[in-house]
Amino acid sequence: MPAGDSWLFEMKYDGYRAQAAIAGDQVRLYSRGGHDWTRQFGFVAPALATITKGTALIDGEICAIDQHGRSNFSLLKTSLDGRSPIVFFAFDLLEQNGEDVARLPQAERKARLEALLTDLPADSPVIYSQHVAGNGQQVFDAMKAGGFEGVIAKAPAARYYGGDRSTAWLKIKAVQRQEFVVIGWRPPEYGVDNVRGLFLATYEDGQLVFRGAVGTGFTDKMRREVHEVLQLILADGPLDVKGMPRAEARACRWVEPRLLAEVEYTEVTPDGLIRHPSFKGLREDKPARDVHLEVQDA
Structure with a gap:
């Protein structure tokens, strides 16, 4: 567990990693492998289409939410019929109005993303992924006690790295x-x-x-x-x-x-x-x- 107050700690979600490419009211959703998921998960597109008149590329996770308020991978495919709410947790900003935001520090990217999503209504299916600075063990213990997956620790000064093997993002799991x-x-x-x-x-x-x-x-x-x-x-x-x-x-x-x-x-x-x-x-x-x-x- 990274020590000190500099690391950012976010909830680890249990869903499909996805990126939202936004150009005004035009939105496409893509998997990590580049597959177009707009048709399968297009019901989050209207909310994404309201956040900017310019362009943005947002990294996040599509999740089904169970009756306890937890993301649940097993529910995801069976939730397309509306039996469980599906949301898009937005946790990173990679591009904004033609600027390569991915090269900026993690903390600055999160601040820009939060500002971009600030006017979304409370019932929006697009949710900004909150983080806590420092206190990683306490955050992890709370997540574990609540039955959640665990946490992701993020180095605040690091630029964005695609993939799962970056030392700038560390997975600390409550379960294997x-x-x-x-x-x-x-x-x-x-x-x-x-x-x-x-x-x-x-x-x-x-x-x-x-x-x-x-x-x-x-x-x-x-x-x-x-x-x-x-x-x-x-x-x-x-x-x-x-x-x-x-x-x-x-x-x-x-x-x-x-x-x-x-x-x-x-x-x-x-x-x-x-x-x-x-x-x-x-x-x-x-x-x-x-x-x-x-x-x-x-």
Whole structure:
């Protein structure tokens, strides 16, 4: 946990990372991989279209909010029908009226973003991500006690860096949870069109590395839906996966390494496998090659 009063601490959200590109009343939403998400999450666009007559590029996270006021990744896909509110938490400003704001210090970018969003109504689906300067341990303890994901610690003088591996933004998690690359599935013992479990990996130095398998956390409906998605990306043959036991490889029905699974787990073993994993859902907001085993920054 970074010490001192200089670091900024924000809530860690549980949703889809996205960027909002604004040009007056024209708004487009993009995933980290550059996919256009305006159609899927266009209901936040009208609010974004009111914040400036010029241009802006805002980094943030699209989240579904549960009955306890917490962002909940598992609800996100099922919330498109309006059963749970969906919001866009805005936490960084990268461009404004043609100026490259990403090169400015974090604290200045946050101040500009707050000023840009200041006139939004209280019920807007676009929400400025508040932060606390210093007192990181107290902020983390409060988030953990409230059942939240954890915090992100941000160095106030740092410029913006894309991706997840910058030392300017540190994830301090209340639970161990991240996305993994799905490399295949374990079929059921009987001829049912679903999955018994998913085989998981991460990319390390361009090589797929085996991280284990997840078989819990699925509903019956999830097992069927995941099976349907996997049929669309069947691999021509076995993948080259470092550290995968032969027995697991023989049992695996291989798929192209494009799909991501969000998984919660208790710890990583000394040989790099995750323990007691639980499936939370599939992800679409990040390229598979950007998925690495995350190390707790606390």
